[in-house]
Amino acid sequence: MSESRAQDAASDLGPGSRRRTWAELLAGRAERQRQGLGRGHKLQESAVRLLRRHLNLSDLLLEVEGSACKTLCLNQLMDPEASADLSGSFIGSALRDQASRLGVPVAVLSSRTVASSIVQICASSGEPSPRVLLNAEQRKKMSSLLEVAQYLLAHSMFSRFSFCQELWEVQNSLLLEAVWRLHVQNIVSLQELLESHADTRATVAWLFRDLCLLCEQMEVSTQHTDIARAMLSDFVQLFVLRGFQKNSGLRSVEPAQMAQLAMDVLQRMLMFTLEALATELQDESPAYRAVKSWFGVFCGHTYGAAVSTDAPKRFFSHTLTQVLTHKPVLRVSDAVQMQRDWSFAKTHPLLTSLYRRLFAVLRPEELVGHLQEVLETHEVNWRHVLSCVSTLVICLPEAQQLVKDWVARLLARAFESCDLDSMVTAFLVVRQAALEGPSVFPPYSDWFQASFGSTRGFHSGSKKTLVFLFKFLSDLVPFEAPRYMQVHILHPPLVPSKYRSLLTDYVTLAKTRLADLKVSVENMGLYEDLSSARDITEPHSQAHQDVEKAVAVFEHTGKVPVAVMEASIFRRPYYVSHFLPALLTPRVLPRTPDSRVALIESLRRADKIPLSLYSTYCQACSTVEEKKPEHAAAGVKAEAGGCAEEPLGPLAAALRELRAAMTDPSQYDVLSAHMAVVSERLSSALGLGEEDGSLEVSQVQLGVLAPRLEHREQEIADLLLTSFCQNLIAASSFTPPARQGPWAARFVTAMCGRRLLPVVLTRLCQLLRHQGPSLSTSHVLGLAALVVHLGESRSALPEVRVGFPAPAKSLPIPEFFSSLLTFGTAETSLFCLKFCTAVISYFLFSCRFLAKVRLSALSPPTSLHTVLPVYRTVSWELPQLSAGAETAFFFCSQT
Secondary structure (H helix, E strand, C coil), X not given: CHXXXXXXXXXXCCCCCCCCCHHHHHHHHHHHHHHHHHHHHHHHHHHHHHHHHHCCHHHHHHHHHCCCCCCCCHHHHCCXXXXXXXXXXXXXXXXXXXHHHHCCCHHHHHHHHHHHHHHHHHXXXXXXXXXXXXXXXXXXXXXXXXXXXXXXXXXXCCXXXXXXXXXXXXHHHXXXXXXXXXXXXXXXXXXXXXXXXXXXXXXXXXXXXXXXXXHHHCCCCHHHHHHHHHHHHHXXXXXXXXXXXXXXXXXXXXXXXXXXXXXXXXXXXXXXXXXXXXXXXXXCCHHHHHHHHHHCCCCHHHHHHHCCCHHHHHHHHHHHHXXXXXXXXXXXXXXXXXXXXXXXXXXXXXXXXXXXXXXXXXXXXXXXXXXXXXXXXXXXXXXXXXHHHHHHHHHCHHHHHHHHHHHHHHHHHHHHHCCHHHHHHHHHHHHHHHCCXXXXXXXXXXXXHHHHCCCCCHHHHCHHHHHHHHHXXXXXXXXXXXXXXXXXXXXCCCCCHHHHHHHHHHHHHHHHHHHHCCCCCCCCCCCCCCCCCCCCCCHHHHHHHHHXXXXXXXXXXXXCCHHHHHHHHHCHHHHHHHHHHHHCCCCCCCCCCCHHHHHHHHHHXXXXXXXXXXXXXXXXXXXXXXXXXXXXXXXXXXXXXXHHHCCHHHHHHHHHHHHHHHHCCCXXXXXXXXXXXXXXXXXXXXXXXXXXXXXXXXXXXXCCCCCCXXXXXXXXXXXXXXXXXXXXXXXXXXXXXXXXXXXXHHHHHHCCCCCHHHHHHHXXXXXXXXXXXXXXXXXXXXXXXXXXXXXXXXXXXXXXXECCCCCCCCECHHHHHHHCCCCCCHHHHHHHHHHHHHHHHHHHHHCCCCCCCCHHHCCHHHCHHHCXXXXXXXXXXXXXXXXXXHHHHHHHHHC
């Protein structure tokens, strides 16, 4: 029979159809049965979900109770005032009786009753709305109510689903803290509550509103801060886990709706903060507090052990992408014009704090790679991208070389395929990094010369690459700052003679643009910082700055500065029209010739000052001497002092903020952020373009017997030295020197610029040689540490030639400090003993981090040479210290 059925089935097939076997027919039937069972189960779940979502519990209870009773009588029993005095078993028994009388499930009745009581608690404060936090009395009532709910839940007398539906009916009356406490007390989790609401858009809007209020109110009252921080942390943990978890069984079974909800809430909060930062955000305003609090969630401890290491990393990467691509309305031309206003010190501190928190999770290689990927695949907000680059090179020293390598790759790609996007990115990134100063990144002039000033340059491959380079530079001319064009003119790309016309055309175009801007290359100052994007000063104003700097260099070297000699030959229009008139400004000549008089005489003897101009200067000085009003000199000096003090206020404020951050000196990113601000304020205090990070001379000449400083210079030096000493004492009270991180070395680097280093050394000479016994203990300790760090930088610093008595040769920095120690009297000998002991002790303690490295194995030029001159001096002069010092060295070498 089976064979006949098979034949009948086969006969029904059309022509050309393959006959199926019994096994195939049975397999198809089994598959359809399994699919039918699965569809039936899904259909049943959908039906139950549909009934639950459309069940109106309020109408049901009114129907079974009658229209006259609109309020459950058990609400009085569950009143917060009464429930505190009643046991959970008593309330549960009453609920069971009431449910039996009404003919409804006790779990449904209990859920509605608890929800009604929560609403009463949230509305009982009498405080003005809007709020998200409970007060102390409300928390007490809430605690009692949740104990009852826990009893009902433990005895299967509570329906979480019905409870969630009741809460969503009155969501506008709920305080966010009440919802959070339901989660903490395991009544209903945040995830379950959020998943139970069908309207995702309304849920996102409600969460966004209340989270903004929570962030605003977090810092208002200290008594609520811990609770608010815990609430925010729990919500963020949930959103990050559900929104950014990947390849997890947990993610595979949860609804996609929850993942989308979590990402939407996080996205709206981030957009809110970025929009707020784009406006003029006032400190301590509600919006400022909200942004500050929300950025606080980007910390590793926010997520704890509940979130896997992958989810926060994906969240941070996603956030960084959103920041970099937020409202990409600025064009490249806008970025070229405005990027000088996007340096680290000028970026809003809240935005830089966000960057630093994001950097804490991602490695420097990942950050640079992420930046590159975003720039290649998205339209970006150039302001955010470039401020991110500044923060990156400031706060992560490892990233500085990575950025250089990235720029090199961009240039290689740009010239390989004439890729304009790569070229634009390379120039913008390198200019932005150079804005942060030479201690962080090479000056733009050095980079441009190194990249295009030799036959190994990227542009030297062919005529096509040369045309590409000069076309790009020409396109920048209408938008870029004059200083960049000056760099391109003074340090032009190396071009073969047969293509010289390309360079000539560009130089002509750039000079025309500079003329339109009333900036002349010929009138450019001798010491202008071409790496800076600051505004160009007027020639006469720049000339006065050049004179001050030339006098300072001459004072410390005894020779006419090279820049002045070169200008007298190659830049004669500026030298004759601006520099010499500024140098030969008539004044009352001092009885003892000063450095300015000596410089003028040196230039006259070298035939660098026309005789007629020199005669006019001498005659004018005589006239000024004859007409000098009484007390005029004092008045001029007082006026100069008042002007000098004006820019020191911001510098002093930045130094105070740096000291406040010394509670954790190991936080490199935080201290680097403050040091960047200090460096910018220091440059402003010294004058525009005065710090270019390059030391023009290989020697610094000082008058040891009578060191002198201008009033303004001494004020700046005292500010820096006092700040260093205070910072060292503050940091050492929290962390020993070996674990303080590189803040001290970074501070010393800021003091080693061309203009500032002679000032600092002169002030140290005054203090150590002439005022040593009067220094306090904290100053002795601080200056000793400063000497150690300056000694560590000996290879990068010029040698020092003292005036009298003249040594046979110039002294390295450590030898110079050793020469300042005198043992003429008992008082000075005691000071030298204290100072040398402090130097050796700080050096030994700062070496303790080399726990597994023997001190004797350290390279002498980089370690022991820092303190050996001081050690030899004190051992020679005070033999009784020798044994103790040798013991200290031996002990350190064995640990």
